[in-house]
Amino acid sequence: xxxxxxxxxxxxxxxxxxxxxxxxxxxxxxxxxxxxxxxxxxxxxxxxxxxxxxxxxxxxxxxxxxxxxxxxxxxxxxxxxxxxxxxxxxxxxxxxxxxxxxxxxxxxxxxxxxxxxxxxxxxxxxxxxxxxxxxxxxxxxxxxxxxxxxxxxxxxxxxxxxxxxxxxxxxxxxxxxxxxxxxxxxxxxxxxxxxxxxxxxxxxxxxxxxxxxxxxxxxxxxxxxxxxxxxxxxxxxxxxxxxxxxxxxxxxxxxxxxxxxxxxxxxxxxxxxxxxxxxxxxxxxxxxxxxxxxxxxxxxxxxxxxxxxxxxxxxxxxxxxxxxxxxxxxxxxx
Amino acid sequence: xxxxxxxxxxxxxxxxxxxxxxxxxxxxxxxxxxxxxxxxxxxxxxxxxxxxxxxxxxxxxxxxxxxxxxxxxxxxxxxxxxxxxxxxxxxxxxxxxxxxxxxxxxxxxxxxxxxxxxxxxxxxxxxxxxxxxxxxxxxxxxxxxxxxxxxxxxxxxxxxxxxxxxxxxxxxxxxxxxxxxxxxxxxxxxxxxxxxxxxxxxxxxxxxxxxxxxxxxxxxxxxxxxxxxxxxxxxxxxxxxxxxxxxxxxxxxxxxxxxxxxxxxxxxxxxxxxxxxxxxxxxxxxxxxxxxxxxxxxxxxxxxxxxxxxxxxxxxxxxxxxxxxxxxxxxxxx
Numbered sequence: 001x002x003x004x005x006x007x008x009x010x011x012x013x014x015x016x017x018x019x020x021x022x023x024x025x026x027x028x029x030x031x032x033x034x035x036x037x038x039x040x041x042x043x044x045x046x047x048x049x050x051x052x053x054x055x056x057x058x059x060x061x062x063x064x065x066x067x068x069x070x071x072x073x074x075x076x077x078x079x080x081x082x083x084x085x086x087x088x089x090x091x092x093x094x095x096x097x098x099x100x101x102x103x104x105x106x107x108x109x110x111x112x113x114x115x116x117x118x119x120x121x122x123x124x125x126x127x128x129x130x131x132x133x134x135x136x137x138x139x140x141x142x143x144x145x146x147x148x149x150x151x152x153x154x155x156x157x158x159x160x161x162x163x164x165x166x167x168x169x170x171x172x173x174x175x176x177x178x179x180x181x182x183x184x185x186x187x188x189x190x191x192x193x194x195x196x197x198x199x200x201x202x203x204x205x206x207x208x209x210x211x212x213x214x215x216x217x218x219x220x221x222x223x224x225x226x227x228x229x230x231x232x233x234x235x236x237x238x239x240x241x242x243x244x245x246x247x248x249x250x251x252x253x254x255x256x257x258x259x260x261x262x263x264x265x266x267x268x269x270x271x272x273x274x275x276x277x278x279x280x281x282x283x284x285x286x287x288x289x290x291x292x293x294x295x296x297x298x299x300x301x302x303x304x305x306x307x308x309x310x311x312x313x314x315x316x317x318x319x320x321x322x323x324x325x326x327x328x329x330x331x332x333x334x
Numbered sequence: 335x336x337x338x339x340x341x342x343x344x345x346x347x348x349x350x351x352x353x354x355x356x357x358x359x360x361x362x363x364x365x366x367x368x369x370x371x372x373x374x375x376x377x378x379x380x381x382x383x384x385x386x387x388x389x390x391x392x393x394x395x396x397x398x399x400x401x402x403x404x405x406x407x408x409x410x411x412x413x414x415x416x417x418x419x420x421x422x423x424x425x426x427x428x429x430x431x432x433x434x435x436x437x438x439x440x441x442x443x444x445x446x447x448x449x450x451x452x453x454x455x456x457x458x459x460x461x462x463x464x465x466x467x468x469x470x471x472x473x474x475x476x477x478x479x480x481x482x483x484x485x486x487x488x489x490x491x492x493x494x495x496x497x498x499x500x501x502x503x504x505x506x507x508x509x510x511x512x513x514x515x516x517x518x519x520x521x522x523x524x525x526x527x528x529x530x531x532x533x534x535x536x537x538x539x540x541x542x543x544x545x546x547x548x549x550x551x552x553x554x555x556x557x558x559x560x561x562x563x564x565x566x567x568x569x570x571x572x573x574x575x576x577x578x579x580x581x582x583x584x585x586x587x588x589x590x591x592x593x594x595x596x597x598x599x600x601x602x603x604x605x606x607x608x609x610x611x612x613x614x615x616x617x618x619x620x621x622x623x624x625x626x627x628x629x630x631x632x633x634x635x636x637x638x639x640x641x642x643x644x645x646x647x648x649x650x651x652x653x654x655x656x657x658x659x660x661x662x663x664x665x666x667x668x
Contacts, residue, residue: 107461127441153554220487
């Protein structure tokens with residue numbers, strides 16, 4: 001077991017190799033079925049054996065046999081005659097996420113693991129792979145806001161602090177970028193304080209629209225439904241969705257702006273209302289598109305597509321939405 | 335198959351019953367092994383049979399036999415002698431999420447499904463259950479911001495619009511609640527426009543702190559690590575984390591406020607700086623606690639703990655953080 005552990009440790013982190021166990025029922029293709037059964041009769045009492053692996057003389061995996069096949073075959077047949085040839089196998093250096101995609105519809109109890117030359121070097125239990133999958137996928141919502149995969153509900157608070165704090169400092173830095181946008185238009189806000197009231201509305205709306213798009217894109221990537229070739233189409237769809245959602249919620253926001261501006265005796269309630277609608281519609285469209293673009297871009301840059309994605313996204317949506325809203329107001333309102 | 339489909343449809347949505355197939359190797363306990371093998375010899379060529387199910391005369395599941403057992407047993411033994419007694423089974427009316435928790439470490443290829451009286455009424459493939467699990471867990475990040483479980487990357491845009499739009503209208507409504515908080519202190523913002531610049535910083539920071547806590551709590555609930563008895567401890571931990579994270583990022587924000595207030599020749603830069611720090615620290619503590627409280631509360635109310643959780647959370651954090659920040663400023667600053 002110690003030796004096995006060392007071998008596993010040599011494989012890259014979150015690769016299939018790290019989860020391997022030793023294969024315990026390995027035979028040559030010429031083995032007769034009654035011989036294999038006799039060999040295994042004692043072994044099955046000690047360990048859980050699910051499949052027999054058939055290797056050629058170079059240790060390459062050439063077949064897999066289930067006990068069901070042994071039961072109904074002629075005892076004098078060879079394993080080569082009953083084995084499933086060209087069996088499905090995983091590569092030890094395969095990324096766990098890729099392995100999960102490969103096995104999700106197979107769901108065998110145990111998978112053989114081979115090296116680059118097709119030699120059997122281990123097996124990995126389906127349950128181990130899937131526990132890992134549940135673990136990985138469930139980490140995604142946290143990763144978006146800067147929670148490490150390793151953090152669990154039971155993680156001690158000081159360790160959680162160490163995990164989360166750097167991301168919050170990053171978030172603060174990006175929030176300053178958004179604040180700088182408001183700062184640029186300080187004079188305008190000074191004149192029309194009503195704008196300050198609408199900033200959280202616009203920012204919250206764009207951020208939620210963008211996060212919907214982000215979540216759908218990330219999920220599609222996780223379930224293997226989104227290929228990078230579809231990036232353009234997906235971004236176009238999310239931009240359209242953002243546009244229509246923004247236009248519809250923008251009507252409500254514009255009405256609210258009109259009512260408040262009128263109540264406060266602002267001389268141009270219609271104009272403020274129109275600016276609100278235009279800013280909401282266009283910045284929701286951009287937020288929707290950005291929600292799809294951020295994870296696709298992170299992946300293209302070689303990063304995890306979920307990590308801090310929501311932090312990057314909200315910065316972008318805040319800057320765009322506030323810039324547009326206050327910029328239009330500064331330009332158009334007297 | 336038509337009849338089976340009708341039967342499945344009778345079970346509640348997202349219950350195990352909906353995923354059932356017909357069991358195809360069912361025997362009485364007294365069946366001799368050689369009889370069972372002969373019965374199955376033709377059947378295994380037609381369908382994938384993994385286990386033999388042994389039922390008593392009331393159709394109750396009393397044992398499961400794997401082909402491995404048949405192979406090494408005496409052909410004249412009965413199934414009762416080699417079967418695994420009190421086998422693990424799922425209940426047809428079981429919620430899928432509960433079923434997944436029950437099977438995650440078992441990972442059998444097929445699970446027997448029984449009714450309340452223990453009668454075998456179907457089987458469910460592990461792969462079907464796990465595909466469903468990957469599907470459910472990966473929906474969580476989206477559910478938090480109002481994306482339905484059914485929506486995929488390939489969903490037509492008009493259907494996506496129908497799914498997402500109501501949640502965005504809800505988000506807009508909650509954003510108005512946050513805006514009303516700013517509106518309450520309109521005079522203060524009018525006097526000190528610097529406050530308007532810091533509103534997005536504070537709001538973004540609290541929202542991200544709260545979402546970290548929300549994501550960790552939801553993940554713990556999904557992986558079955560968080561029991562409702564631990565709710566108090568979890569909320570206390572998240573409040574502490576929020577407090578310390580808020581205090582540390584608050585120092586940076588307070589320095590920024592001091593610098594800006596000095597640059598704008600505000601007469602009380604120290605006071606504004608202190609208010610920023612106090613507001614950041616205390617509202618991050620409250621946001622952290624709220625992040626754990628929202629999904630636990632949603633679950634206690636019988637709702638899905640993820641659904642729209644981020645929308646509810648950011649409303650709460652916005653109201654608390656802006657109310658505290660502007661309230662302190664209105665109270666203390668000349």
